[in-house]
Amino acid sequence: MAPPAEEAAQSKAAEEASSAAKPDAEAAAQSIEPAESEPKPAPSPADAEREAKLKAAAEARAARAAAKAKAEAEAAEAAQAEQDTPKEPSPRQGDLDRYVRLIEETIGVGTVQESGLNELNADMPMLVIAAERWPETGLLLRDNGELGFNYLRNVSGIDYETHLEVVYFLLSLDTGQDVAIKLKADREAPSVPSATPIWSTANWNEREIYDLLGIRFVGHPDLRRIMMPDDWVGHPLRKDYEPLDSEV
Template sequence: MEEHVQLTPLERYVTRIGEKFGESAIENAYINELAKHVPTLVIQKEQWKEVARFLKEDESLHFEYLSNLHGIDYEDRMEMYYHFYSYKHRQNLAVKIVLPRENPSVCSVAEIWGGADWSERETYDLLGIHFAGHPNLTRIMLPDDWVGYPLRKDYVEYDEEV
């Protein structure tokens, strides 16, 4: 008698993405025990846009809600985090993209999840992460003539009077 093995949500995500894009699309997969045990995928930057669309459109995944996105400066690299929810499957997912510190850039997902628009602009404005293909990647919080990105660890305040 053949035994049916039930996959965990994380195993299912890894399997579906691997089937569609190959195993190399995922750099790492783990349960983030520091963040409510959310399944987390580290996706190759070059495949992010296609994987993102698949996460939303594939019926077995259906992550139709992007609840949050943010960037982090780790001094030696930058990272983008995306937090998703599937109402259909009642499941959470976090995705991480590792970026180089110099000229960090990742594909915009604003055309996939409209709610990403202003969050990507905020991340660009404060951390300097470029979102390729964004429809209006301009400053949203700081004046247009602001020098630098104030949330970077190497940011030096500019004071004209000194």
């Protein structure tokens, strides 16, 4: 073991060496400057153009969405305003009431099963007539001086799945007034009286409806198929029609 005096001398020498080394370490640390961050490369013209296009597209989408929302809000507001505003009576309401009154007084109560105005067709009066009373009602509509529907403009057939319907569109060439007459027919055995004896122009229209929907027109002078072959099975305009060849 070294004497105490020698140990003290060694400890003092170590402290002095440590103190001398500190300034050198601090100087070395101060001499080291922090590394500067590397600058980001500038975007290429292609990238800049792409970024501009994406921004423009996003702005356009936002503008379209805003315009659509505004239009929908304005439409909803207009619809609500229309609902809140009482409708003016249709000028055709008087015609409809007159047709119903004349038919009911002349043919009988219950002849007109339903009545109304077709708002999508200039408020054309529409009457659903009991099929069995159609022949005498047709004569009244043609020959009555207040009505005078002397021209049959068109005939349509419709399959409503629950029933079939025939619609006769009549016109007065003298007054310009019009009316739609509807006849309902049972789907299983559809049959209504023919209008051909009253308006001869119904001839081919009724044949076409018979051919494509299978509605029989009692009293028609020549009821046979007009488009499909005589041996054709089924009626192509019926909603339950299943063609033998799916390509036809």
